[in-house]
Amino acid sequence: MNRIILILPFLVCSIHLYGQTMHSIIFTNMEEQGRELDRTAEMKQMTEFCMSIAEALDYKHNLRCHSGAEFTSKMLEKEIASLNVQENDVVLFYYAGHGCNWDDDDWPHMAFLDKQYWETTTFNKLKAVSKKAKLLLCIASCCNMDSEGRRKERMQYAPIDKEKAKKLFLGFSGKKAIIASSSIRGQYTYSWSSGTMLGSIYTISLRKTVNEVLSGISNIGLTWDEIFEATKQQTLAYTNNRQLPQYVIENNSSRNIAITPLPSRKTKNAQAKIDKIWLKKNIMHNGVSCLEIHVKFNTHFMEQSGGRVVALFESPKGYMLKDTNNNYCTDDGQVSVGTDFGSHYEHAIYPDVTLIIPNDEIHVTKRNYTYYIKLGVYDYSQNKYIYFSDYVTIEKS
Structure with a gap:
């Protein structure tokens, strides 16, 4: 009996050490036209990277990958809500797709199929369900576009030293939460979409840096600060100083990251008003003749899910202008163009939101070259338009 009692503590320690899980949530828009090759490569490479880290840590791997029809903010929220994070688990979220900046947040907005979504909102929601996690990584590679250069080498990864991996991912005091994105506000994010090395330049740089550190072929220290600083320099070198990544490392506490103060609880339905259209x-x-529609408008009491400003085309007035190629249109086939917007503030002003549609996508018939544009403001929280402008009349030239 005494021998059994002595063995029990060691069994408990063994279960604790090898019972942890690495939760990897990956969203990559692999089916976007023209981006299939690099986005598919990005999904494959990021999946393999996460699997190799989980194996090096001796962790179970809860891998969840989404693309195609599942590339939505609703699926993201479902995944976050279903996470069961235990003591000393590792949580990694990764997004690869289009994105932009909104009114008052220096972190990007991820362009899911259903709507755009703040990375800071994702980070805060992940923190709320990952308080027990040893490490939380929230990484967004947004606003991808093809770079001008091409590199000839292939990316090859060396075997990972398990002890180094455990030191980097687990060997620090306390608990860490890290938010990172591929570029600062106002910059594009570049990717290689052809050649021998495909995918997001930033994410390739990050994986390359981590692998070199964990395989012992780099003198970069085993800290996340040094990892992300080295990734910055690698990304800048690959993009000729046109893309500067950003990151913040903090203790994983209840504090939320926000560039501006969060609004108080909403007490009224959202309102909007368009002040000017030109x-x-x-x-x-990009070599295509287009119509630019500029809009100045304001909103009040909108939720952080934001909204969308949409130009709806009619010809004649009161009758939708039918789209003929399914490129710029509403769900019911009306020619249109729109963009998402949002703000942390209850009262926000948007001085110049620009909608761009190629002239050839305005499918006016030869019998009537006059068409009309009506601007609408759509509220994602209420799932309806909350404001429509007067008509703008245009004679097609």
Whole structure:
């Protein structure tokens, strides 16, 4: 009996050491037209990277990958809500797709199929369900576009030293939560979409840096500060100083990261008003002649899910202008163009939101070259339009 009692503590320690889980949630828009190759490569490489880390840590791996019809904010929220994070688990969220900046947040907004979504909102929600986690990583690679350069080498990864991996992911005091994105506000995020090395340049740089550190072929220290600083320098070198990543490392506490104060609890339904609309005709974008629709508007009491400003085309007035190729249109086939917006503030002003549609996508018939534009403001919280402007009349040239 005494021997059994002496063995029990060691069994408990063994269960505690090897019972942890690495939770990997990966969203990659692999089916976007023209981006299939690099996004598919990105999903494969990130999946393999997470699997190798979980194996090095001797952790179970809870891997959840989403693309196609599942590339939505609703699926993200479902995944976050279903997480069961235990003491000393590791949680990694990764997004690869389009994105942008909104009014008052220096972190990017991820462009899911259903709507855009703050990375800071994702980070805060992940923190809320990951308080027991030893490490939380929230990484977004947004606003990808093809870079001008091409590198000839293939990315090859060396075997990972398990002890180094455990020191980096687990060997620090307390608990850490890290938010990172591929570029600072106002910058594009570049990717390689052809050649021998495909995927997000930033994420390739991050994986390369981590692998070199964990395989012992780099003198970079085993800290996340040094990892992300080295990733910055690698990304800058690959993009000729055009893309500067950003990150924040904090203790995993209940404090939420926000660039501006969060609004008080909403007491009224959202309101909006368009103050001014002005047009610029035949403006060239990437060699294509386009119509620019500029809008100044304000909103009040909108939720943080934001909204969308949409230009709806009619010809004649009161009759929807039918789309013929399913490129710029509403769900019911009306020619349209729109963009998402949002703010942390209850009362927000948007001085110049620009909607761009190619002239060839405005499918006016030859019998009537006059068409009309009506601007609508859609509220995602209420799932309806909350404001429509007066008509703007245009004679097609």
